[in-house]
Amino acid sequence: MDAFIYTKDFYVALYKQLESGMTSIEAYESLGFGTTSRKSTSQTEISLLIQLLFT
Structure with a gap:
């Protein structure tokens, strides 16, 4: 299984959005x-x- 490793910058940007x-x-x-692609994580x-992450 492929996994994403997110940086602190990603979480900060996500939180701001x-x-x-x-x-x-x-x-x-x-x-x-x-x-939307088959390989991407589902919604x-x-x-x-x-x-x-944010609760």
């Missing part, structure tokens, strides 16, 4: 990550991950 009113998927995609997985 969420604070600006974006949904978790919009914020993730705005940082250049796709959620549900991304949403759950972001909720765990």
